[in-house]
Amino acid sequence: MRSEMIVKRLRPVLLAICALGFATASYAQTQAPATTFEPRVGQPGKDVVWVPTPQELVDKMLDLAQVTKQDFLMDLGSGDGRTVITAAKRGLRAQGIEYNPDMVSLAQRNAAAAGVTDRAAFTQADLFATDFSKAQVITMFLLPSINMKLRPTILNMRPGTRIVSNTFTMEDWQPDQSETIQECSSWCTAHLWIVPAKVAGTWQMPQGPLALTQEFQMVTGMLGSTAISGGRLRGDAITFTSGNTVYNGRVEGNTIRGTMTGGGAFTATKR
Secondary structure: HHHHHHHHHHHHHHHHHHHHHHHHHHHHHHHHHOOOOOOOOOOOOOOOOOOOOOOOHHHHHHHOOOOOOEEEEEOOOOOOOHHHHHHHHOOEEEEEEEEOOHHHHHHHHHHHOOOOOEEEEEEOOOHHOOOOOOOOOEOOOOOOHHHHHHHHHHHHOOOOOOOEEEEEOOOOOOOOOEEOOOOOOOEEEEEEEEEOOOEEEEEEEEEEEEEEEEEEOEEEEEEEOEHHHHHHEEEEEEEEEEEOEEEEEEEEEOEEEEEEEEOOOEEEEEO
């Protein structure tokens, strides 16, 4: 009986001690410093694993695209934000698209540390649900299979849009230019594509019908009864040779206007 009375008297004290211990543990948990996210090379993502682009190649990619302060750049799969931040340091407005929210937060911190948050933005989003149409420059470090899934969208972008990829190609769409940095062990090559205007079809010229066949930026066809040679597009700029005359023009919707060697201008209107 006496032991039961002792237990009853001590019960409030024991309960208070337990409550104090629980509160102390809860407080310690809430006060524990948050773990800072550190990306790991090769960490899995939605479509690709994360591998950072060497800074030297970031610079080469932007040089190859001949970026200007008037350009808006979008980086697809922006990772830690280095390409967007480098572009912003050059005076561009740039936006990174990244699926991993931890990487987005990291990129935002990196942009703040670099003092470019007024020009560098990062969005957590799916590449395949993103509108690229406002960009003049697209940068990416994606697998060829992802590049190919994006290719139809890219080819429908405004002619002259510059696309730059780290290492990986777009299969039969050959780059307009490629450059490799020296003293580099991996991921060393930048490829540039310039979205070509759509010119396939028949155009009417004073010299006769101009029938063009197009495979990306390469153009073949006939001007009247003469086969053209050297046909090529660079954005909306077109050049081709017929006989001894070189034609250099600009595609403006259903009209091509330009000049011919030897003097004179030409106009072609699409039928």
